[in-house]
Each structure stands twice: as structure tokens, then as C-alpha cells.
Amino acid sequence: MDADRTAALIGFLALADRLKHIERRGETAHPDGTSRRENSAEHCWNVALVALLLHGEMPEPRPDLGHALAMIAAHDLVEIEAGDTFAYDEAHLLTQAAREKAAADIVFGILPPDLGARLRGLWEEFEDGETPEARFAMACDRAQGFLQGVIGTGHWRHAGIAEAATHGRMAPARAVAPAFEALIANLYDRARAGRMFAE
Template sequence: METPLTGRNPLPDVGERLGAQLRFLIEVDKLKTVLRQSPLAAASRRENDAEHSWHLAMMVTVLAEYADEPIDVGHTITLVVVHDLVEIYAGDTPLYDDEGRETQERREREAAEKLFGLLPADQARELRALWDEFEGRKTAEARFAKAMDRLQPLLLNWMARGGTWHTPGVTADTVRARKSVIGDASAPLWTAASAIIAEGERRGWVAPGS
């Protein structure tokens, strides 16, 4: 098992509960080191998971008005901030990595047990419930959070004139299929996303669909 960051430099005694919380907060600093495949719009490098999560939180704040159902914006922001924490241990699984997707659920569930288990029991249950809510997409907030998670890389790929759309075997139909969950939460945003994909296909930034 990977040693938590504070194993290298243990905190002084600040109390059991606060100590566990601070150790967790230090551990999630690792999210800044998890690279995603999406290229940044503002620089010639790939984004990391912490940057991705921040961007999703901003998108929820700005785009909440387009949700098909009323959502609690604060709760939705919490969902997008929590959902990728498991990638600290499970790693990022790119959307178009079909082989990696076969083991993604198992790897991420194991990571959730390990990471959230660093917290006091009540908060471990709370954050795990938030992560499960996002994954299950049973609430309006979770569906909108998932839609943001799919829309954000679409915008970055557009700015990169294709980006990960150039993955071998990926076509415009593949992109539409993997992004269709946007439509589960917002008809207007799915209309916009579909227009972006179609224009990318027209410009040759993604292989044509059937």
C-alpha cells in the first residue's frame, strides 16, 4: 500500500479527528500530480485533475441555468470537486481508452475505500456517499455534474483542434456516444455540444462518423 504523504513528515499531535482531517487534506494534494489527456486551452501542456475539478466547479456555477431540472448548485459543486479524488490512487482513465475502462470501476472503488478511509468515520461515509451519488447519476445534481465532466474536455478538445479526438479509432460517432450523457441533464447544452462535434467533424478535427 502506498504510504500517505504525511508518512514522510508526520504532523505533530493536533488531536485525533483534526489530525485525520489534515492528513487527508495533505494526501489529496496528490490530485495536482494526476495528468489527464485533455490539453489546456491556455498553454501547451495537459491539464491535471485538480485543474479539471476547479474548471468543473466554475462550469456548474456559470451553466446551472441550463439544467433541465432545478439543482442545488452548492451540492453539485461538491460532487464535481469530490468525484475525481479516487484517481489519486486509481489513475486517470481516458474517455477513449476502452481497455482501461474495463477495470476502471474496480480500481476506483478500491481507491475510494482507501482514500476516504483516511477521514474520521462520519466524514468517510459522507464523502463516499457523494462519490457514489456522482457515479450513480440518480439525482438531478449528479446528472448535471456528469454533464459538466463530459462538456469540459469537449471545450478543451475544440480549442486544441481535436486533441484527444485524434485517438486512433475514435470517430465523430464515438465522441457523440461518449458525450451523450450531457443530454441526460441539459437539452440546451447537448444541442451546443452536438454543434461543436459536428463542426469539428466538418473541419476534419475528428474522423467522420458513419
């Protein structure tokens, strides 16, 4: 690699490190009883772990795992500039696409053109949700977010979100494969038992 390409890669990786400081609404609970908000980098790692665990449960033909993991690594990088949009914040959801597109121009524009186009393509594929890999990655993403609510502090109740309000978001993930249906149905049972939803 020449010096300019090396410098661009280091600059991008330094920018990507900021994902560790983008807070999400879900909380992670510590065994000592304390909790804190999860950050977007932790979320991406956990989504990748969900993908590794559930890939073998997918029906044939399975999506390409490497490609799905690449999408998972790239899918939230725009949050460095756009911030995380809470899935149930209707006002911010209206502007999310425009904010994230503008953020993509900045974030992926730091890379050399070939790598910028590759990562932006992965982000766009995830957002479009049309390929088997994108649908699998989306299901892992939504399952992780829901899991975090159940094993964390049940943020739905605190945010005034009733169970019915979550169904539309979780339905596409549940439809991807029976393994996702089983996992998410079990999480719903746990959330109900823990009275985690608003009444």
C-alpha cells in the same frame, strides 16, 4: 476539533493535493502556442465553473447547486490512487470500476468516519447518476472534457478517435437539458470545422 480529527483532516488535504499531479489526456493550450496536459484538479475546477454558469440555464426545478458542486469536488478524488482513465481506452474501462472502488477505500478511509462516509457517498452518488444533481454534475463533467478537447489540441485525432465514437459518451449529457444540447452541439461544430476527429 480534537487533535486526532485535525491531524486526519490535514492528512487528507495533503493527499488530495496529489490530484494536481494526475494527468488527463486533454491538453490545455497556452496563448504562446505551447500546450501541456490538463491535470485532474484543474479539470474539477473547470467542471465547477461549467456548473456555476449553466445552473441558471437549467429548467425548473433546478438541481441543488451546492450539492452538485460538492459532488464535483469529490468525484475524481479516487484518481489519486487509481489514476485517470481515458474515456476511450476500452481496455482500462473494463477495470475502471474495480480500480476506483479499491482507491475509494484508501482515499476516503483516511478521513474521520463521518467525513469519509460523506465524501464517499458523494462519489457514489455521482457514479450512480440517479439524482438530478448527479445527472447535472455528470453533464458538466462530460461537457468540460469535450470542451477541453476543442479548445486544447483536439486529442481525438491524435488518439485515432472518430466522431462517431464520441456520440455514446456525450449523449447522456446532451439529454440533461437544452442548454447542454446547445453547448455540446456547438462544440461538435467547432471540432468538425477544425478537423479534430480521426477520419
